[in-house]
Amino acid sequence: DIQMTQSPSSLSASVGDRVTITCRAAQSISSSLNWYQQKPGKAPKLLIYTASSLQSGVPSRFSGSGSGTDFTLTISNVQPEDFTTYYCQQSYSLPLTFGGGTKVEIK
Amino acid sequence: QVQLQESGPGLVEPSQTLSLTCTVSGGSITSGSSYWSWIRQPAGKGLEWIGRIYGSGTSNQNPSLKSRLTISVDTSKNQFSLKLYSVTAADTAVYYCARQSYNSGWNWLDPWGQGILVTVSS
Numbered sequence: 001d002i003q004m005t006q007s008p009s010s011l012s013a014s015v016g017d018r019v020t021i022t023c024r025a026a027q028s029i030s031s032s033l034n035w036y037q038q039k040p041g042k043a044p045k046l047l048i049y050t051a052s053s054l055q056s057g058v059p060s061r062f063s064g065s066g067s068g069t070d071f072t073l074t075i076s077n078v079q080p081e082d083f084t085t086y087y088c089q090q091s092y093s094l095p096l097t098f099g100g101g102t103k104v105e106i107k
Numbered sequence: 108q109v110q111l112q113e114s115g116p117g118l119v120e121p122s123q124t125l126s127l128t129c130t131v132s133g134g135s136i137t138s139g140s141s142y143w144s145w146i147r148q149p150a151g152k153g154l155e156w157i158g159r160i161y162g163s164g165t166s167n168q169n170p171s172l173k174s175r176l177t178i179s180v181d182t183s184k185n186q187f188s189l190k191l192y193s194v195t196a197a198d199t200a201v202y203y204c205a206r207q208s209y210n211s212g213w214n215w216l217d218p219w220g221q222g223i224l225v226t227v228s229s
Binding site for chain 1: 207215
């Protein structure tokens, strides 16, 4: 299994801040990395696929970068609806595996 | 657009079998570019991929669950199903179904069903 490590596990930010979440794979996964947003009581929602491609309908303040083992999700100008939990997921090999999640809280 | 909906019992007794079905609407489960996955999430915890199935019936399971797991497909009903045997309290979770879409070799999980809470308890 490919272990995915997210950091930090939680962070505090203010509306308008720039937020960065990191995801590290235990081995190289090329660009096979996806990001999801999950709000309480809801299913995860795809934000970014293949490391840097923005899913249709997702605001452009979300962006992704990286390849190999190190990846980043950035939220520029964070909005009130962005304060929730984010997960990375590798799609390089089975079993699919997820990071432990990052909770973005209001400062 | 494709939508998924989980259904099944919300309460299962220990040592019994957990059975869930995911109904796909807005598209065919035999689409050549899609696998159909199950994922679960215990309360307050992270996401665990359970397994997936292709429209032809080919399946893959998470090795951590493989000995207790069957995933099947019913193309006539546009549904796929999960059976998890000999459940314990550790199997209590919200269970999601999702489409694993492929494009040029890359893949991702989208969309997801709304999820169904399954509690293992007597």
